[in-house]
Amino acid sequence: MNKVSKLLKAIRLILQRPALLNLVLKDEAVLKANFQKEFPGLQLQEMDMFLWPEAAALRITPYAFLSGSSMVTDFALLQLLCRRYKVATYLEIGTWRGESVANVAPFVSEAFTLNLPDETLRQMGQNEAYIQSHRFFSSQLKNVTHLFGDSATFDWTPYQQKCDLIFIDGDHSTEAVQRDTQTALQLRKSENSILVWHDAKADGEYPRYEVLLGIYRALPQELHSKLYLVKHALCAVYLPDGAEASHIALNALPTRAFEIELKNINL
Ligand SMILES: C[S@@+](CC[C@H](N)C(=O)[O-])C[C@H]1O[C@@H](n2cnc3c(N)ncnc32)[C@H](O)[C@@H]1O
Known part of the structure; x- marks a missing residue:
């Protein structure tokens, strides 16, 4: 499907189910851009x-x-x-x-x-x-x-x-x-x-x-x-x-590891 057909299909679906718009507005990349615009220079x-x-x-x-x-x-x-x-x-x-x-x-x-x-x-x-x-x-x-x-x-x-x-x-x-x-x-x-x-x-x-x-x-x-x-x-x-x-450093090499013992506590 080419980009124009995709766009037309997306618009048709959004008109049928307006809640789908949230998938765009709440996309993390969109929210990250909003965050950086609102808090420029802020380092997490x-x-x-x-x-x-x-x-x-x-x-x-x-x-x-x-x-x-x-x-x-x-x-x-x-x-x-x-x-x-x-x-x-x-x-x-x-x-x-x-x-x-x-x-x-x-x-x-x-x-x-x-x-x-x-x-x-x-x-x-x-x-x-x-x-x-x-x-x-x-x-x-x-x-x-x-x-x-x-x-x-x-x-x-x-x-x-x-x-x-x-x-x-x-x-x-x-x-x-x-x-x-x-x-x-x-x-x-x-x-x-x-x-x-x-x-x-x-x-x-x-x-x-x-x-x-x-x-x-x-x-x-x-x-x-x-x-x-x-x-x-x-x-x-x-x-x-x-x-x-x-x-924060994303995809950093692990600096520590944990050992977890699991115990089933019967309810
Ligand atoms: C992620 S769960 C909480 C998990 C819990 N803190 C835990 O770690 O065991 C979120 C809960 O918040 C409740 N909740 C959602 N919106 C709320 C609101 N406006 N006021 C009070 N509770 C709300 C939901 O019913 C749900 O049970």
Whole structure:
């Protein structure tokens, strides 16, 4: 098919299904160009949690290895942050199976996790099995409080200036990440509170500009120098303390490797 025929076919398909336009507008190359235009000269930097002494002993549990699971290293990051910075109050946006909050719960005094209510998920046409999987790992945990609502309209008043660490892992569109980040800034207990975003990277190396655009738009410019992508994980972290960092290098040779022992913990 030549280019003109392809263009005509694409226009016909877009007219039939306008949502297809998002495939172009949300293409990572397009978003990267938007990011570079909006933040010219900004160099993404990366921190390495495995330089921290706390990383010498790490046990990640539970880990489901199911569709949409975070990377093991994302849960390692949350655990390390909680241990290293003595996080007392943890709050996350996006519960799903409760896997992230279950990983963090043993290391904090109290944890709050917000998700869209089951009924809302039903109205959105989500299938029943997906809805049932929500809170699977967290429903029985004593120090975890489940909150229900849309992060855009939820009444955050009781949690303002209360949280040591806020983990943003709900809707990953640029607009939602920007909005949730603005919310998270209000939830910080102090200027020393930590922010973590999931899916700020597409994989262990590559940035995900859809999410990064939302983060950088919401975070005041004076905080940008303390924002890091996390090596070996999908997260970005705002660390008021700062961290040893380097500019991201894609397709770099491995500088370390891990050994993973797997143990089946029967449910
Ligand atoms: C990627 S999952 C969270 C995974 C979880 N943090 C973990 O690692 O185990 C995202 C969840 O956010 C919820 N969500 C999406 N948009 C939301 C919103 N606007 N407000 C609250 N929750 C939302 C979805 O229902 C979904 O369960």
